[in-house]
Amino acid sequence: MMTSRINPLLILFTVVVYIFLMGPLIIVLGASVSDTTYLTFPPQGLTLRWFENIFEISAFRRTIITSLELAFLATGLALLVGIPAAYALNRYRIKLPSWLSTVFVLPILVPEIVLGFSLLKSVAVGMETPIFLTLLIGHMLLVLPYCVRVVSASLASFDFSIEEAAVSLGSPPVKTFFTIVLPNVRSGVIAAFILAFITSINDVSTSLFLTGPGISTLPIQILAHVEQFFDPTIASVSVLLMLLTVAVMAIVERTLGLTFLAK
């Protein structure tokens, strides 16, 4: 039987990397169940009252809903703009100037703080838009580059003669887009959705400028909470967010298989 010698240092290195990756998660998980009024690790005692506490604090309840609404709407709208944009950029790549695709990446080239501040000045104050709408505009801008880039990557390997084949067989162009093009870039669209959704849910810098009286997002609320309290509620919220992410990934894994993300 063949055996291969593995360098013990390599094993040590691998273990260290894993600890490095998983350590923070374990610490947060531990702190969230600690029966103390301050954040500590390892946990002392065992309680779930900090999880209950999240839902007792109305600001958390409200901001969780706002954050979810915002993430769904911003991602949805960004995809509505991003998918056609990515399609056009790829379909007419030869005809279009090359800088055009760069335009769609600009929002991530600008530091988020600057993006937030400019939106505050020009949209929120300048145009006196409602807070939620301003947040939505900000988040959509923030996630649009991910949508365009990821869907583009998927379309880059799409053979547009397939589209022509469908058209030649009698399928009108718009119908062809939905029956032939979209099903073949499905994985890209889902990957874009997940990336955009997570970006929106986690955003602090841009949202910081755009939240206002009565309307805030979860990360901003966490920030506000930490300024006043040092109890493990924050750890519980974090665990909740982790579970949400794991749940999304589990659904994806069950329905599509995770390998599609690597495609």
Place this chain on the structure above:
Amino acid sequence: MTQALTVQNLTAHYGTTKVLEDLSLSVGKGELVSLLGASGCGKTTTLRLIAGFLEPTSGTIRLGDKDLTRLPAYKRDIGLVFQNYALFPHLSVLDNVAFGLKQRGVASADREKRAKAMLERVGLSPLADRLPGALSGGQKQRVALARALVIEPPLLMFDEPLSNLDAKLRVDMRVEIRQLQRANGTTSVYVTHDQEEAFSISDRVAIMNAGRIMQFDTPEMLYQRPANAFVARFVGFENLVPMTVSARDGETVTATTQDGSQLKLSQERFGAIPDAFVLAARADGLSVSTDAKAEGIPATLGLRTYLGRAYQYQSETAAGQLIANGSLSAPLEPGAKAKLVPVPDQCCVLLPE
């Protein structure tokens, strides 16, 4: 129902570049016509114009009595077979074939029946439920063929359909394509850069260059009677010798090469010979002779290669380097003086370019 295709005075531009100039082409009912030429000659542009993926600057495209020129591609009802197969990767083989029928509103049961019958004809019934990704190149092209044929299009077009297949399969597939096309009697346009492929399966071939048709004729005529120097070179006439007529005696014409050597040519064989012309010959059409009295082009023989049926000589003449064949019985050494005698049946007279 199959229809005749008539393309008239088609001109097309990419931006400001003219890619097709005043091209006219007619394909009779049930005929298979190839567009043959090197890449960039406009053959694929012509196909895409007929298919409706490009718009011409001017000119008309008619199929039977229907004017296609400004009709959107999806209403043209043309079967297309692509070089890279262009199968729908997310649909099964059967659904790929049934796709066109679905667009035509054929009921599901009938659709399946017809698609299955078509798959049977291309010998792929056992693979009906597979996805295209699981097929070989040849199988994919058969599915593409079935998909284009099942809608019984009045016109079928092929865009380099065999270029991605290996040599052996290419020959098998082209025979298969021709058999299916014949059996259905479908008017067809076939785009290729492969001369053998075009000549072997076409009723007529249009040889294209720089957006124009250089000659549109049967393969036999193109091969034996090229109309101009471009086509002559394209079909393998390696030797093009410019000549002028120095004397005419009835049907016999005495022609002089640039170095003054004289040849007698019969107008009975070549038709009317103009005062200045180009004599075109393949290596087979110039015979190496050491007979001092032979009428031919004086040459100094160079490298000799063995072809099995003859020896071939790279020969230096006043008209430049010519390639000629000599008999197997008397091999000649490099440096030998000889005459290159035109073999009338194997030569053509062309107008100077």
